[in-house]
Amino acid sequence: xxxxxxxxxWGWLGDRLNPKHVVVTxxxxxxxxxxxxxxxxxxxxxxxxxYYMVTYLVFGLVQACGWPNEITIMANWFDKSNRGFIMGxxxxxxxxxxxxxxxxxAWILPYGYxxxxxxxxxxxxxxxAIVMISIDSEPKVLAxxxxxxxxxxxxxxLQPEHRDPINIIDAILLPGVLAYCLCNVGxxxxxxxxxxxxxxxxxxxxxxxxxxxxxxxxFYDIGGIVGSVAGGYVSDxxxxxxxxxxxxxxxxxxxxxxxxxxxxxxxxxxxxxxxVGITVSGPYNLxxxxxxxxxxxxxxxxxxxxxxxxxxxxxxxxxxxxSAAGQLFIPIVQKSYGWSTVFYLFMALNTLAVICILKRCxxxxxxxxxxxxxxxxxxxxxxxx
Numbered sequence: 001x002x003x004x005x006x007x008x009x010w011g012w013l014g015d016r017l018n019p020k021h022v023v024v025t026x027x028x029x030x031x032x033x034x035x036x037x038x039x040x041x042x043x044x045x046x047x048x049x050x051y052y053m054v055t056y057l058v059f060g061l062v063q064a065c066g067w068p069n070e071i072t073i074m075a076n077w078f079d080k081s082n083r084g085f086i087m088g089x090x091x092x093x094x095x096x097x098x099x100x101x102x103x104x105x106a107w108i109l110p111y112g113y114x115x116x117x118x119x120x121x122x123x124x125x126x127x128x129a130i131v132m133i134s135i136d137s138e139p140k141v142l143a144x145x146x147x148x149x150x151x152x153x154x155x156x157x158l159q160p161e162h163r164d165p166i167n168i169i170d171a172i173l174l175p176g177v178l179a180y181c182l183c184n185v186g187x188x189x190x191x192x193x194x195x196x197x198x199x200x201x202x203x204x205x206x207x208x209x210x211x212x213x214x215x216x217x218x219f220y221d222i223g224g225i226v227g228s229v230a231g232g233y234v235s236d237x238x239x240x241x242x243x244x245x246x247x248x249x250x251x252x253x254x255x256x257x258x259x260x261x262x263x264x265x266x267x268x269x270x271x272x273x274x275x276v277g278i279t280v281s282g283p284y285n286l287x288x289x290x291x292x293x294x295x296x297x298x299x300x301x302x303x304x305x306x307x308x309x310x311x312x313x314x315x316x317x318x319x320x321x322x323s324a325a326g327q328l329f330i331p332i333v334q335k336s337y338g339w340s341t342v343f344y345l346f347m348a349l350n351t352l353a354v355i356c357i358l359k360r361c362x363x364x365x366x367x368x369x370x371x372x373x374x375x376x377x378x379x380x381x382x383x384x385x
Contacts, residue, residue, distance in 0.1 A: 011314065
């Protein structure tokens with residue numbers, strides 16, 4: 001739960017400070033806490049439950065600073081044209097990180113589990129230094145401007161109007177924010193449950209070896225990468241995003257159903273698992289990246305650039321509440337009713353996620369069917385009642 005509070009806090013703070021500095025602070029803090037949590041007890045032979053609790057809580061708090069402020073930096077650099085495709089590629093860093101993290105951990109673990117924490121901590125420190133040295137929070141020099149009109153248009157994008165930062169309550173009341181927050185509660189629960197529990201499910205259900213289950217579960221993350229990029233690209237082309245998210249979530253329901261009965265035939269299991277990744281992890285990546293930018297830059301804000309991190313922190317933070325709750329009750333459901341019931345629960349949660357944004361989807365489709373001019377890719381630039 002410290003991660004939830006951290007997402008809200010760092011999102012709020014990122015609209016008031018330089019987001020790059022917030023990200024670097026979190027990366028350095030995360031590196032320190034990883035080493036304190038995983039290495040120091042082994043090196044000092046000090047094993048204490050309260051110590052582990054405190055260091056892990058602080059780690060959850062500082063680690064949460066990254067996503068909301070990284071989204072803000074990306075939004076400053078890329079305008080609404082092709083935003084879905086670009087952010088779809090960028091947001092695939094999450095499943096891609098899962099893939100590389102699994103392989104790196106498997107490679108380092110034989111030397112001692114403390115070295116996995118040390119290695120990841122050093123990577124975080126190096127990453128923080130790279131971000132500090134090589135990344136600007138927003139463009140400072142106009143490039144590729146075509147004439148005075150092009151320069152004026154670029155100026156408007158690169159130098160947004162700076163007003164008082166938005167507070168959390170006002171951010172929740174922005175059009176579409178609450179609906180997507182509620183949607184993400186269930187969707188992030190399902191997505192992260194696959195990340196945490198899929199290898200165990202494969203091992204217990206099909207009696208596969210742990211290393212084989214870990215390797216095969218990577219295809220869920222691969223599906224997430226495909227879904228993130230494809231969903232962003234298609235949403236750019238049609239001019240809005242909610243219908244794409246709804247289609248993917250509806251498709252996830254039969255995909256989850258068929259996966260329950262996929263069986264131990266490896267190829268079939270991988271194919272259906274990848275489809276589940278496309279239809280579950282894909283829309284999740286869209287919501288916490290592209291749609292977060294859309295909602296944090298809609299017209300009602302009057303070009304107020306100091307709302308992006310707050311909105312992103314809200315969307316991801318509320319989703320984390322669902323994810324944290326899921327890790328508590330999923331083992332209870334599994335032990336009491338079996339894995340099939342867990343998957344039926346996932347189907348129900350994705351159905352509820354669709355219901356949360358269904359009104360938004362209908363309004364988008366109505367706009368698409370009645371508009372005679374080209375639509376902007378921002379879902380939130382449409383006028384909603």
